[in-house]
Amino acid sequence: xxxxxxxxxxxxxxxxxxxxxxxxxxxxxxxxxxxxxxxxxxxxxxxxxxxxxxxxxxxxxxxxxxxxxxxxxxxxxxxxxxxxxxxxxxxxxxxxxxxxxxxxxxxxxxxxxxxxxxxxxxxxxxxxxxxxxxxxxxxxxxxxxxxxxxxxxxxxxxxxxxxxxxxxxxxxxxxxxxxxxxxxxxxxxxxxxxxxxxxxxxxxxxxxxxxxxxxxxxxxxxxxxxxxxxxxxxxxxxxxxxxxxxxxxxxxxxxxxxxxxxxxxxxxxxxxxxxxxxxxxxxxxxxxxxxxxxxxxxxxxxxxxxxxxxxxxxxxxxxxxxxxxxxxxxxxxxxxxxxxxxxxxxxxxxxxxxxxxxxxxxxxxxxxxxxxxxxxxxxxxxxxxxxxxxxxxxxxxxxxxxxxxxxxxxxxxxxxxxxxxxxxxxxxxxxxxxxxxxxxxxxxxxxxxxxxxxxxxxxxxxxxxxxxxxxxxxxxxxxxxxxxxxxxxxxxxxxxxxxxxxxxxxxxxxxxxxxxxxxxxxxxxxxxxxxxxxxxxxxxxxxxxxxxxxxxxxxxxxxxxxxxxxxxxxxxxxxxxxxxxxxxxxxxxxxxxxxxxxxxxxxxxxxxxxxxxxxxxxxxxxxxxxxxxxx
Numbered sequence: 001x002x003x004x005x006x007x008x009x010x011x012x013x014x015x016x017x018x019x020x021x022x023x024x025x026x027x028x029x030x031x032x033x034x035x036x037x038x039x040x041x042x043x044x045x046x047x048x049x050x051x052x053x054x055x056x057x058x059x060x061x062x063x064x065x066x067x068x069x070x071x072x073x074x075x076x077x078x079x080x081x082x083x084x085x086x087x088x089x090x091x092x093x094x095x096x097x098x099x100x101x102x103x104x105x106x107x108x109x110x111x112x113x114x115x116x117x118x119x120x121x122x123x124x125x126x127x128x129x130x131x132x133x134x135x136x137x138x139x140x141x142x143x144x145x146x147x148x149x150x151x152x153x154x155x156x157x158x159x160x161x162x163x164x165x166x167x168x169x170x171x172x173x174x175x176x177x178x179x180x181x182x183x184x185x186x187x188x189x190x191x192x193x194x195x196x197x198x199x200x201x202x203x204x205x206x207x208x209x210x211x212x213x214x215x216x217x218x219x220x221x222x223x224x225x226x227x228x229x230x231x232x233x234x235x236x237x238x239x240x241x242x243x244x245x246x247x248x249x250x251x252x253x254x255x256x257x258x259x260x261x262x263x264x265x266x267x268x269x270x271x272x273x274x275x276x277x278x279x280x281x282x283x284x285x286x287x288x289x290x291x292x293x294x295x296x297x298x299x300x301x302x303x304x305x306x307x308x309x310x311x312x313x314x315x316x317x318x319x320x321x322x323x324x325x326x327x328x329x330x331x332x333x334x335x336x337x338x339x340x341x342x343x344x345x346x347x348x349x350x351x352x353x354x355x356x357x358x359x360x361x362x363x364x365x366x367x368x369x370x371x372x373x374x375x376x377x378x379x380x381x382x383x384x385x386x387x388x389x390x391x392x393x394x395x396x397x398x399x400x401x402x403x404x405x406x407x408x409x410x411x412x413x414x415x416x417x418x419x420x421x422x423x424x425x426x427x428x429x430x431x432x433x434x435x436x437x438x439x440x441x442x443x444x445x446x447x448x449x450x451x452x453x454x455x456x457x458x459x460x461x462x463x464x465x466x467x468x469x470x471x472x473x474x475x476x477x478x479x480x481x482x483x484x485x486x487x488x489x490x491x492x493x494x495x496x497x498x499x500x501x502x503x504x505x506x507x508x509x510x511x512x513x514x515x516x517x518x519x520x521x522x523x524x525x526x527x528x529x530x531x532x533x534x535x536x537x538x539x540x541x542x543x544x545x546x547x548x549x550x551x552x553x554x555x556x557x558x559x560x561x562x563x564x565x566x567x568x569x570x571x572x573x574x575x576x577x578x579x580x581x582x583x584x585x586x587x588x589x590x591x592x593x594x595x596x597x598x599x600x601x602x603x604x605x606x607x608x609x610x611x612x613x614x615x616x617x618x619x620x621x622x623x624x625x626x627x628x629x630x631x
Contacts, residue, residue, distance in 0.1 A: 046401040046497040050458045055137035059094040059490040071228045072175040078156035078557025081471035082168040085187035089129040124148045132474035156557030160209035163264035166529030173204035197266035208553035210287035211600045213315035216511035217261035223282035227252040238418045248281040248303045274317045284341035286554045292372045294602040301338035331377035340556035344398035345547040346407045347446030357393025364388035387450040395468025395556045399479035403500040405567040406440035412465035432462040471561035477502035501568035504616035507550045509533040532562040535600040542593035
């Protein structure tokens, strides 16, 4: 985010388009009591329906702003999708903001903050999924039972089973000590004292759970942003001389933190793993095997400083090599204001590519992975550059929205500096922008076309967008979306793509006896429950191979549905099945297929699944047959 410097001069303002922080008028951000419905466009676009109201999701983020332009107010907030209550479908968790630990003097010219109408508005919120089927989405607020109350300056969330008990846990990032909430498996949580050792006290944003040392236990990477306190706060201004939020270059950068999981507790290993000496302004993060050597690497999106690619040296340390790999700066050699990040094989060549979101006046960046050796900036060739130039992107997610086999892109936008047109119109929170949807061209070229305008009125909503998570909330084989906003309402979008055959994959593993279990401090951990194998790669075989990743990280401040989705057969949409129930597999026109899983442990296994279609299959490590990946 390249924002106003302390002297009031906005870096790069001369070339930023007048529409850089624009968007539809503020009234488009208001929510009616009925759902907003999108209609299908040309070219097989997905149809989207805003089901927030009818589904019972009424979360509104409060940043705690009171006119002092405290830096952490503008960066939140996040959300997570996971099965918190153990009933088999995905529930939702929303991170609430709140007051920073200390106040600083206010500013009479600042936008007024909305008043909280009730104490429970300031709680983090948990919504239990009561069975989401087309036309009957229903979530119930179980926040009181969940027990995750208030915490100051909360920002984002990561979700995973960190203690091996089979229940999903939540790690909350803050400006201040981070928190770990251990799930009980029934929708309730208990706070881990001292975050079980992962109580990073600096300003943290995103986090990723991944097994960097291949011992079966999920370790934790935390991105830390800047050294900001109320005592260090500086006055910053918009080009018109109005008070505004400062940018990252006004403050010192800080190093990220790596925690090793030793049997359900965490130990800070940043120094010994070689990451503590490099300071930056980190925002988004993904952990993935970019060089295909069998070890999970880490890519970090840095704000206004070169991005980092931490290559995993076989579990014994990390080496930062983004610059020599071509993924530190753009094709012009410039560091950009990187916020959100996601990774997937968008061009079909069986390695993991990258997309990053940036400030208005900069293009969102698409890096193509060149056979695991280096990255090339394909922003212009991909079709993303011009469309992204006017807006400030945060959350971003690859998904096959229309189930044609090609990955699409959704981007959530929201300004970080005052939009003059909105301000002059009297908008009380003049940072709103509309969001964007890009359709992947299904020809293997790795190109995208923007289809926002023909994807329905739901994409006209203008908010101060921050988080974006993808999740199949209604179990129908396509990815739905959840958008979070800074000082605004969450939005739940149902994807009503035309039905095509599909296959969903949940890849499961567990801690192995004799590894990290030997380090346990909390009892016998040698018999672990199954958990999602975050970082696993799944290849659909039987024709042109298709690669998908098992992961919950990426985007910005959010935790995704970790399952992988495959379109089967492509072709024209078929007739809509009644009530969107799975079709009879005997009637589906699909070939026999198999799945090859490359597990985070380094093992590769093949699973024969026959003609399974329109359903999720669970693959467990150790239950397949040995296989070799196709690279």
